[in-house]
Amino acid sequence: MNKKQAIDYLKKTEIDVQSANAALFFTDLAYSSYADSWKVHGLDYGPVFCFISYKKMHMFFQFLTRKNIDAVAKKMYTDFLSNSDSLKKRIKAHQELTKKLDKIWEDHLKKSGDLLKTYRNLIETARKWWRYGAIGEDKGAVIDLEIVPNFERRYGISKTEARDIVYNLSHPEEQTVLNIERRIFLEICNEILSNAKLIKALKKEDYDLILGNKKIFNKIQLYIKDFFWIKTTFYSSKEITPIVLLKDVEKEIKKLSKKEVLDEIKNIKTNFLDIHDKKKKILEKFKLTKEDKEDIEFARLITYWIEQRKLGMMRHFHYFTRIFEEIANKFKIDYHEIAVSRIKEIDSLLEKGKRLGKEAIKKRNDAIMSIYEKNLKTTEFYGKDAEELFKLANKKEDKEIKGVVASKTEISKIKGIVRIIKNPKKQDLKKGEILVTSMTRVEFVPMMRKAKAIITDEGGIACHAAIVSRELRVPCVIGTKVATHVLKDGDLVEIDTEEGIVRKINK
Numbered sequence: 001m002n003k004k005q006a007i008d009y010l011k012k013t014e015i016d017v018q019s020a021n022a023a024l025f026f027t028d029l030a031y032s033s034y035a036d037s038w039k040v041h042g043l044d045y046g047p048v049f050c051f052i053s054y055k056k057m058h059m060f061f062q063f064l065t066r067k068n069i070d071a072v073a074k075k076m077y078t079d080f081l082s083n084s085d086s087l088k089k090r091i092k093a094h095q096e097l098t099k100k101l102d103k104i105w106e107d108h109l110k111k112s113g114d115l116l117k118t119y120r121n122l123i124e125t126a127r128k129w130w131r132y133g134a135i136g137e138d139k140g141a142v143i144d145l146e147i148v149p150n151f152e153r154r155y156g157i158s159k160t161e162a163r164d165i166v167y168n169l170s171h172p173e174e175q176t177v178l179n180i181e182r183r184i185f186l187e188i189c190n191e192i193l194s195n196a197k198l199i200k201a202l203k204k205e206d207y208d209l210i211l212g213n214k215k216i217f218n219k220i221q222l223y224i225k226d227f228f229w230i231k232t233t234f235y236s237s238k239e240i241t242p243i244v245l246l247k248d249v250e251k252e253i254k255k256l257s258k259k260e261v262l263d264e265i266k267n268i269k270t271n272f273l274d275i276h277d278k279k280k281k282i283l284e285k286f287k288l289t290k291e292d293k294e295d296i297e298f299a300r301l302i303t304y305w306i307e308q309r310k311l312g313m314m315r316h317f318h319y320f321t322r323i324f325e326e327i328a329n330k331f332k333i334d335y336h337e338i339a340v341s342r343i344k345e346i347d348s349l350l351e352k353g354k355r356l357g358k359e360a361i362k363k364r365n366d367a368i369m370s371i372y373e374k375n376l377k378t379t380e381f382y383g384k385d386a387e388e389l390f391k392l393a394n395k396k397e398d399k400e401i402k403g404v405v406a407s408k409t410e411i412s413k414i415k416g417i418v419r420i421i422k423n424p425k426k427q428d429l430k431k432g433e434i435l436v437t438s439m440t441r442v443e444f445v446p447m448m449r450k451a452k453a454i455i456t457d458e459g460g461i462a463c464h465a466a467i468v469s470r471e472l473r474v475p476c477v478i479g480t481k482v483a484t485h486v487l488k489d490g491d492l493v494e495i496d497t498e499e500g501i502v503r504k505i506n507k
Contacts, residue, residue: 140462
């Protein structure tokens with residue numbers, strides 16, 4: 001696709017935009033696989049556009065065609081209605097690929113394996129993984145497009161009530177992994193807060209004394225085994241060791257008393273049980289038909305799959321970032337050089353020792369727009385050409401901020417001060433502020449706990465923000481498309497948690 005074709009395409013096409021901090025490598029892996037994802041779901045997904053500028057914003061923006069996202073999601077629904085096992089088979093196939101990625105990494109650690117061989121095995125499997133991953137870009141929006149209207153029509157109820165029914169009945173049976181992680185972390189905090197000697201040892205950084213406590217040691221080992229990926233982002237990761245975890249504990253107990261720790265543990269459990277109570281009340285009020293049950297099962301499976309997709313992604317991103325650290329040490333080069341490399345370039349570095357080159361790194365740091373099409377075809381634009389395409393793709397009009405209410409409380413109108421968060425590692429959110437972002441990810445969870453409410457540009461009802469906010473009982477409006485563009489830090493807004501409308505208020 002040449003520049004003129006790209007401009008024409010962007011002008012006439014509705015684009016779905018998401019942004020985050022990411023390594024060019026990961027965008028190369030994901031979007032080249034998206035363009036070939038027809039091999040899994042049978043529909044053309046391309047072209048996929050990706051813009052990165054490390055110099056100006058250290059961010060990437062993905063631009064996907066909205067009609068392609070919706071078409072794939074709707075196909076999952078129609079396939080399910082004709083064969084309910086079709087979705088389960090896709091989920092199983094995706095999970096098997098996650099297990100294969102886990103096995104490749106385990107073998108590498110056990111055998112101190114050849115870097116090139118491990119890298120190629122990871123790439124081959126991850127490409128297949130991301131073909132399935134393309135399906136999840138819908139974030140469950142198909143549930144709101146197809147299933148919620150079914151409940152409106154069948155029961156003669158409002159969209160708000162229909163959403164509440166569908167959202168609650170399709171919520172995962174198991175608590176979200178991120179809330180389980182928080183509970184286990186707080187339990188470790190509580191164990192230390194319950195022992196004056198351990199508190200003293202933590203302050204003195206006498207970690208051996210703390211790890212000598214069998215109960216705490218076992219909890220820490222379990223935590224690391226299950227959540228080794230928790231400090232992984234789309235760019236890099238930090239290995240979780242017992243000492244790293246204990247330092248995090250020390251920071252936490254400086255902020256929270258023992259009572260506050262116990263209250264939060266209780267709330268994590270109570271909030272999840274409340275969702276189940278709502279399910280029971282709904283089922284008592286509405287006698288679900290066969291069609292209702294099919295729709296809820298589809299919504300439940302999609303929600304479950306998107307949660308599993310997120311976890312699988314963080315796991316193998318962790319493996320790749322660890323590989324990159326090994327490569328950086330072996331060749332004595334900066335990690336960023338590897339992060340801004342493409343898949344083939346890292347392969348060439350490992351096989352032939354061929355480095356990327358300073359000029360290539362500079363061009364990619366400034367601005368790069370990549371366009372991915374079928375059969376691993378990639379077109380690159382740099383500098384002014386890349387920025388011109390980016391402005392065209394990212395153009396948004398100032399209009400009403402309206403999205404879908406993914407989580408609500410008893411309060412129908414919420415007022416608060418806006419904080420736009422693009423990079424949670426470099427920005428802060430004060431308790432009680434309204435978190436506004438493109439989309440939430442694992443690293444956003446600490447902020448989500450402090451937020452009075454959450455507003456996102458993107459996402460469907462099964463997205464990260466929707467699931468986590470419901471379990472946190474934090475009001476959340478998703479899929480506004482323009483919130484980060486229209487709102488500014490410090491704006492006073494009112495959120496209508498019935499209609500999903502966000503209004504600015506003059507101070």
